Amino acid sequence: MATLLRDAVQLTESQQLVRSSIGDICADFDHEYxxxxxETGEYPxxxxDELVEHGWMGILVPEAYGGAGMGTQETVVMMEEIAANGGGFSAAQAVHGGVYNSVPIVEYGGEDLKSNLLPRVADGEAxxxxxxxxxxxxxxxxTAIETRAEASQDGDEYVINGQKIWTSRVDVSDYLVLVARTxxxxxxxKRTQGISMFLVDLEDAYDQDALDIESIPKSASDFVHSYELWFDDLRVPAENLIGVEGEGFYxxxxxxxxxRLVIAAECLGLGRLALERAVQYATDREVFGNPIxxxxxxxxxxxxxxxxxxAAKQLTYNAADRAASDENVDLGAYANAAKFLAADAAYQAADAAVQTHGGFGIATEYDVERYFREARLTRLxxxxxxxxxxxxxxxxxxxxRSY
Ligand SMILES: Cc1cc2nc3c(=O)[nH]c(=O)nc-3n(C[C@H](O)[C@H](O)[C@H](O)COP(=O)(O)OP(=O)(O)OC[C@H]3O[C@@H](n4cnc5c(N)ncnc54)[C@H](O)[C@@H]3O)c2cc1C
Incomplete structure (x- = not known):
């Protein structure tokens, strides 16, 4: 059954390679892990480290900078497999930023920034x-963000003041990609103008005593932590501006x-996982003399x-193929529909999994209550x-438009 959903779409050779390599890594991490x-809230x-060791954090880093030089087609497979093999949406979220946040640097970073940083991201050093x-x-x-980055008189640096909320994985990151108003x-x-993107060296920010963080207690994605951040005269070198000043929102x-397609794939993986556990339980558990x-x-x-x-998988993978082609398609139409459908499908699957387990649906040892909490999060x-x-x-x- 789960194999059917895993094989629901035809994969390219490189997608197949990703699926088997990620599957091999995930096989060493069971439900108990x-x-x-x-239960402990400990980051995995x-x-x-296993993913890093096999070069997967550099999946989107070009080969010229030491990465795998792959794209969205392969990343949807990677993330669906991580979620489906037991880790759920949270396991995918644990690495999502590390995989994705190098993209603005690849696309818009200056050559110095790229050659300093990307090889270190690809080999897991940063x-x-x-x-x-x-x-x-x-x-x-x-576009209503208020965090301000002001260029210093000599233009050598920006001084940043303001507040962010829900910034995830700050505790396991060397750098933060920060979006602020310049x-x-x-x-x-236009509201979309005047926003810029910066690379913040977190160690430097703490050394300057210019960054305070506080963890946000929450009830899903237990081992991926999110934070509230306060910046107080944080000085960032001008060369850490990513791309063009004022164009950050674009x-x-x-x-x-x-x-967004990759997030849809993470939802699909969670849904697959919940469904697989539910079918197993529905087959094994007997009440009134019959399997439930x-x-x-x-x-x-x-x-x-x-x-x-x-259905959601067909749309997500089809859109990933179209993203990789030269076709001029409105990817936003596909990506938003895919994310919407995949999150709802994951939610329905997780809800059905809880109901299938009866009272054990809320017992942590059966895991489905965790999948349900995660599935609820995917809709947010x-x-x-x-x-x-x-x-x-x-x-x-x-x-x-209503707003
Ligand atoms: C676990 C977690 C991790 C996160 N990680 C990050 C991160 O790493 N970095 C980061 O920048 N952000 C992160 N976020 C923030 C996340 O992107 C936002 O929570 C999300 O975009 C919604 O914003 P909000 O919570 O302020 O809701 P609000 O914008 O306050 O919306 C509240 C409700 O009103 C509805 N609503 C508002 N306006 C409209 C409208 N015009 N039409 C219809 N409905 C409307 C919303 O859909 C929602 O249901 C994270 C959030 C969570 C919960």
Whole structure:
């Protein structure tokens, strides 16, 4: 069954290679490993070290800088497999930033920044796990961010003040990609202008005593920690500006759709995992003298989960193929639909898995309660389901904007 969903789409040779290599690594980390991480809240260092050792953190780093030079087509496979093989959405999230945050540097970084940093990311010496965009006063309305980066008189550095919220993996990162306003909102023609992207060396920030962080207690993704951050006159060298000053928002948007497809794949992996555990339990558990899976009230929600995951997977992988082609497609239409459908499919699968387990559905030893909490989270991040629908409603269907 799980194999059917795993094989639901035809993979290219390089995708097959990714699937088997990642599968081999994941095979050494069983359900107990992930359960213990969730119970203790400890980041899965051993698992991530294995990925690093095999070069997977450099999957999106070009070969010229020591990486694997792969793209979204391969990254969807990598992340779906990590989630599906027991780690769930959280395991994928544990490495998501490390894999993805090098992309703006690849696309927009100056040559010095690239040649200093990317080879170190590819071989695991440096990690860029953290990405700070969301702010308490802006939320989903990213152009309303208030964190300010002001160029110093001599132009050698920027001085940063402000606050971020929900910045994940700061505790396991050497660098933070920070999005800040270089021109105040009231001085730009369009809200999307005047925003810039910076690479912040976290050790340097702590040494300057210019960064405070506080962990946010939360009830899902137990071993991937998120933080509130405060910047107080943080000085960042001018060469750490990523790309063009004032163009940062467009740079963020540029990689967004492909990243959203990868998130959809992480949801698919979680859904596959929940479904597999539920089918196993429904086959093994007998009540009233029959396996509970023979009752259609148990069977149908699992069959429905299968159908929904199958459909979302077709869309996600098709979109990843189109992203890799030279076709001029509106990737946003695919990426937002894929993320919306995959998150909902994962949620329905996890809910069915909990119901299938009866009372044990909430016992931590069966893991499905953890999958359910994670599946709920997938409907909130990295954008909420409503914001994905807003994109489809306004940009694809051409309906009037409400905000
Ligand atoms: C575990 C976790 C990890 C995260 N990691 C990161 C990270 O590493 N870096 C980072 O920058 N951010 C991160 N985030 C932030 C995440 O991207 C935001 O939480 C998300 O974008 C939603 O923003 P918000 O929480 O401020 O919700 P709000 O924007 O306050 O929205 C609240 C509710 O109102 C709805 N809503 C708001 N406006 C509209 C509208 N116009 N139409 C319809 N509905 C609307 C939303 O859909 C939502 O349901 C993380 C969040 C979580 C929970």
């Amino acid at each position: 992930w359960r213990t991480r969730a 260092h051993k698992f991530v 990690s860029i796990q953290a990405f700070g965009l969301t702010e308490p006063n802006a939320g989903s309305n990213s 021109t105040p909102l009231e001085n730009v023609e 740079q963020v948007l540029d990689g967004l759709n492909e990243e 899976g023979s009752n259609q009230a148990i069977q149908h929600p699992l069959a429905e989960a299968y159908a929904r995951l199958q 991040v990295p954008i909420t389901q409503q914001l994905a629908l807003n994109y489809l409603g306004e940009k694809v269907l051409g309906l009037p």
